[in-house]
Amino acid sequence: MADExxxxxxxxxxxxxxxxxxxxxxxxxxxxxxxxxRGEWESNQFWYQDKIHAPExxxxxxxIFQEAWQISLSQYTTRVFCIPPAQGIAQRMVGCYMYxxxxxxxxxxxxxxxxxxxxxxVFYVFEHYDELWEKWLxxxxxxxEEMKSVEIPGKMPRYVPExxxxxxxxxxxxxxxxxxxxxxxxxxxFKGWQYHFEMLNLTYLAYLMFGDVSRNLFPGISESxxxxxxxGAYVSMFRPEEELCQLSRLASSMRGVSDIIKSxxxxxxxxxxxxxxxxxKRWLEEFDKAKDPWFSVSCGSGxxxxxxxxxxxxxxxxxxxxxxxxxxxxxxxxERSLDELDKERDRTVAKYRELIKNDEDLKSFNDAxxxxxxIYRYAEDHLFWVEHWFHTIWFDKIxxxxxxxxxxxxxxxxxxxxxxxxxxxxxxxxxxxxxWALGVxxxxxxxxxxxKAQKRREILQAxxxxxxxxxxxxxxxxxxxxxxxxxxxxxxxxxxxxxxGVGEGRVEGMKEIKGFASSAGIIEGKARVLKKLxxxxxxxxxxxxxxxxxxxxWAPVFTKIKAAVTDIGGLTSHAAIVCREYGIPSVxxxxxxxxxxxxxxxxxxxxxxxxxxxxKKAV
Numbered sequence: 001m002a003d004e005x006x007x008x009x010x011x012x013x014x015x016x017x018x019x020x021x022x023x024x025x026x027x028x029x030x031x032x033x034x035x036x037x038r039g040e041w042e043s044n045q046f047w048y049q050d051k052i053h054a055p056e057x058x059x060x061x062x063x064i065f066q067e068a069w070q071i072s073l074s075q076y077t078t079r080v081f082c083i084p085p086a087q088g089i090a091q092r093m094v095g096c097y098m099y100x101x102x103x104x105x106x107x108x109x110x111x112x113x114x115x116x117x118x119x120x121x122v123f124y125v126f127e128h129y130d131e132l133w134e135k136w137l138x139x140x141x142x143x144x145e146e147m148k149s150v151e152i153p154g155k156m157p158r159y160v161p162e163x164x165x166x167x168x169x170x171x172x173x174x175x176x177x178x179x180x181x182x183x184x185x186x187x188x189x190f191k192g193w194q195y196h197f198e199m200l201n202l203t204y205l206a207y208l209m210f211g212d213v214s215r216n217l218f219p220g221i222s223e224s225x226x227x228x229x230x231x232g233a234y235v236s237m238f239r240p241e242e243e244l245c246q247l248s249r250l251a252s253s254m255r256g257v258s259d260i261i262k263s264x265x266x267x268x269x270x271x272x273x274x275x276x277x278x279x280x281k282r283w284l285e286e287f288d289k290a291k292d293p294w295f296s297v298s299c300g301s302g303x304x305x306x307x308x309x310x311x312x313x314x315x316x317x318x319x320x321x322x323x324x325x326x327x328x329x330x331x332x333x334x335e336r337s338l339d340e341l342d343k344e345r346d347r348t349v350a351k352y353r354e355l356i357k358n359d360e361d362l363k364s365f366n367d368a369x370x371x372x373x374x375i376y377r378y379a380e381d382h383l384f385w386v387e388h389w390f391h392t393i394w395f396d397k398i399x400x401x402x403x404x405x406x407x408x409x410x411x412x413x414x415x416x417x418x419x420x421x422x423x424x425x426x427x428x429x430x431x432x433x434x435x436w437a438l439g440v441x442x443x444x445x446x447x448x449x450x451x452k453a454q455k456r457r458e459i460l461q462a463x464x465x466x467x468x469x470x471x472x473x474x475x476x477x478x479x480x481x482x483x484x485x486x487x488x489x490x491x492x493x494x495x496x497x498x499x500x501g502v503g504e505g506r507v508e509g510m511k512e513i514k515g516f517a518s519s520a521g522i523i524e525g526k527a528r529v530l531k532k533l534x535x536x537x538x539x540x541x542x543x544x545x546x547x548x549x550x551x552x553x554w555a556p557v558f559t560k561i562k563a564a565v566t567d568i569g570g571l572t573s574h575a576a577i578v579c580r581e582y583g584i585p586s587v588x589x590x591x592x593x594x595x596x597x598x599x600x601x602x603x604x605x606x607x608x609x610x611x612x613x614x615x616k617k618a619v
Contacts, residue, residue, distance in 0.1 A: 007499065011043050012472040017095040020462035024096050027060045027456055029067075029423055032093045047092060047099040047472040048490055051568045053303060055548060057096035057463035060421035060456065061398070062304055064186070065391070066091055066098060067422075068193030074103075076197045081121050082114035083205065086483075096463035099472055102481040125202055129375045132199070140195050140385050147188045147393050150181050152400035155407060156436045175433035178404070182429060185397055186422055196386045201483075203379045204572050208482050210372040213364055218352055223571055224520035224608050228348045229369065231519075231580035232341040233377040236384040238581065240297045240310070241555040243290040244317060245335050248324035250286060254279040258325050267314045293389050301551050302387035305418045309392045310553070319537065320556045327541070327560075334559055336582045344583070380577060383552060401425070408432055409446045416453035470498045489516060489570035489589025497591060510614075513590045513597075515565070517610035518576035521585035524615060525562045527601045529594055544605060546597045550575040558582040563605040565593045565612050579607075587612050 012034040017024065025033055034042050054066060074088025087103035105111065125132060153174050164170040207230065214226050251257045257280050260273045274280030291311060299316055300307030310317045324334045349369065356362045402414035410432060411417065420428065428449060435442045479485060479492045528543035530536060539545065541560045549568040558564075558578055563585040566575045570589050579586030585607030587593075593612060597603060600618030 008474045009046075009471045009499070010469055012047060012092065012094065012099070013039055013043060015094060015469065015472060018462065018466050021095050021459055021466070023455065024459050024463070027096070027419075027421065027459070028058075028063060028093045029421060032063070032091065034092055034094070042092070043473060045090070045101040045473050046475045046495075047101045048488075048495075049468070049470050050091070050098045050100045050488070052488055052549060052573065053301075054098035055568070056304070057460045058093065058098055059305060059418045059460065061418040061425070063093075064189055064422050065193070065303055065387075068190050069196070071190075072193045072197040073201065076201050081125075081202065082117040083122075083201070084111045084114045084118055089483075094472070095466065095468055096460060097468050101473070102484050122202060122205070125199060126206065126371045126375060129199070129378075133378065133381070136195065136198055136382070137385070140192070140382075140390075143188060143192055143195065144385070144390050144393055147185065147192075147390070147397065150184050150188075150397060151177070152181055152397060153178055153404060154400075155404070156432070175437050178401075178429050178433060179426060182401060182425060185394065189394060192386060192390050196382060198382075199375065199378045200382065203376050204483060204486060206368075206372040206375050207572055208486065210368040213368040214352070217361055217365060218355060221352070222517055222520075222608055223610070224517040225348060225352075227518060227571065227576065227580050228520050229345055229352070230372055230376055231583075232338060232345050233380070233581065234338070235377050235380040235581075236382075237380040237388075237552050238336070238555055239384065240294045240553075241320075242335070243294045244320050244324060244556055247283070247287055247290060248321050248328060248334060251283055251321065252325050252328045254283060256280065257283045258329075261318070261322050261325050267318045270318065296389040296392040297384065297553050298388050298391065298551070299553055302391045305395055305398070305415065309388070309395075311392060312396075316553075323560075324556075332541070336559060341581070341583050379572070380552075380574075380581075383574075388552065401429075405432070405449075408444075410444065410449050411446075411453060412450050413453075416450070419453040419456040420449075471495065475499070486570040486572040489568060489573065489591075491589075494589070494591055510592075510596050512614070513565075513587075513593055513612040515587040515590035515593070515610050515612065516569075516571050516576065517607055518569075518571055518573075518588040519564075519579035519584060519586035519607045521563070521583075521607045522604070523562045523585050524602065524604045527565075527597050527599060527603045528561075529597055529599045531594055544603055546593050546603075548594055549573070550578060552578075554578075558584065563607070564588075565590060565597070565603075565605060567591055567594050 013036070053069070058066070070089065070091045077083045077086040078088055085105040087106060090101050090103060092099050106114075156174060160170075160173050164173065210230065211223075211226050214221050214229075251261050256277050257274065260270050260280065263270065263273075265273075271284065274284050295310040295317055297310050298307050299309060299313055327334055353362065353365065356365060398417060399414050402411065402417035405411040405417060405428065406414055410428060417425065431444055435444045475495045477492075479490055479495060484490050523544070525542060525544040527546050528539050530539070530545060530547040536554060536557060539557050539560060543561050545557065545561045545564045547564075547566055549566050550564060552574060555578065559582065561584065564575055564579050565586070566573070566588045567590055568588075569575050573588055575588050576586060585605045587605055587607060587610050590612060597612075597614065598618055601614055602616040602618075604613040604615050606612070
């Protein structure tokens with residue numbers, strides 16, 4: 001695990017990978033591997049697993065999102081908004097898992113140099129956020145539509161169509177089109193992620209600034225109280241769930257429609273039955289209106305090709321709607337209580353304002369609160385458009401390439417294309433184009449690519465059964481980098497637990513777990529431990545959700561559960577934000593909750609102190 005006496009984790013260049021993973025290195029670009037050329041620097045850094053963005057072994061092509069955010073996140077802190085002490089976050093792959101490290105602050109002269117640019121650029125964005133958001137959304141949606149319009153050839157024609165030859169040759173043909181189309185998609189993905197971080201780091205910065213002001217003015221204030229003063233926003237990431245609620249209420253008002261929706265037949269059969277009655281047709285029209293764009297939401301995080309989206313897996317939205325219709329019939333409320341959330345926030349803000357003794361402090365508090373309330377919604381607003389809508393379009397386009405390769409005998413399965421990284425796919429396309437151009441009966445290396453895809457699937461499966469070390473290299477005496485703490489939930493205490501091997505057979509008999517007090521409130525209830533995405537359907541009304549981390553597509557369950565507890569994530573993680581927005585208690589970043597708590601345990605979640613207590617173990 002780790003050398004506790006030396007207070008360090010394994011050196012990244014010496015860490016042993018299981019033999020079952022032999023060949024894993026070739027799946028990823030060479031600059032993503034620990035290397036002797038950067039050896040001294042890499043060995044002296046603190047690397048930890050990124051379980052928020054990459055909680056599972058990384059399929060090669062899915063690494064593109066990680067590549068894109070490494071550049072984008074880093075450049076916005078270092079070169080664009082010039083946050084004085086902040087640098088970027090570096091990534092490396094080890095045995096199919098991604099490790100990251102926060103780069104140490106730059107020299108003092110660089111910090112001073114950045115300070116002037118920071119003040120001018122950042123506060124302008126804070127003051128003009130609303131108009132900047134509208135500009136952002138306009139250009140991002142245009143980029144998504146541009147990606148939709150990229151044409152992927154459906155087949156390699158026996159001969160070029162005559163209208164591309166006469167009356168004048170087109171000049172370039174499908175051999176060029178397929179390579180150009182893939183390059184376009186890659187470039188658009190990187191551009192989309194450049195847009196992704198346009199204001200995201202500033203939302204976290206605004207939260208940090210408001211938190212610092214609050215702690216200075218009100219010593220001893222809880223993190224959950226700070227979060228409560230920020231909560232309550234109408235954001236795009238919650239729009240899919242709001243559309244489900246509206247469709248559910250509409251279905252409930254149509255007797256024949258609600259009966260079909262509640263039936264246990266397949267979605268295909270439900271659609272056929274709905275099309276057979278007038279109200280059913282009307283309901284389907286409304287469903288189709290909501291579907292584009294709002295059901296282009298991933299069934300998971302949006303980071304992995306195998307997760308799928310609501311729009312490609314209609315069982316998900318239909319399942320949620322069925323549940324909502326049944327709850328409406330029981331007289332339950334299905335929408336989140338924004339009015340109550342707003343009132344609670346305003347009461348909390350007013351309570352703390354009354355404690356302020358002078359006008360200067362009051363202005364400082366009001367300015368910081370206005371800023372964070374204005375810009376913080378970007379965190380969940382942009383999320384839908386990038387990691388769900390945009391990624392859904394990407395996966396659809398990439399699968400078109402996969403089908404082309406299958407049709408030409410290069411791969412066995414459409415999704416085998418995700419077993420190759422973005423640098424390798426142009427090579428396969430070039431070979432395909434060359435073989436087509438050379439004429440008939442030209443052998444291609446089909447068996448080579450098929451075998452490579454199969455081998456990589458086997459490696460990824462072996463990696464999924466391995467538990468690698470949570471960290472590598474030399475940990476700092478104190479974890480102080482704010483984003484590491486707030487987003488990833490990695491703290492000094494957490495690192496000490498890793499060094500001691502907490503979680504390796506030491507959880508038996510544990511009754512109390514500590515994490516971040518992410519959303520206020522205290523509640524007791526029955527735990528529902530979810531380790532796999534598919535198990536989300538098992539959640540019952542009144543359960544307390546216990547999971548590694550939450551996914552944005554789970555929003556519909558947040559009106560069913562009493563509270564949420566996660567292994568991963570800090571005060572600005574998705575779980576923390578969503579629980580605050582739904583007004584339910586939450587403790588995040590416990591590290592070990594899914595190992596200690598079992599489904600059926602009665603637990604107490606204290607979102608004010610960040611403590612989870614096992615009241616009674618399940619029989």
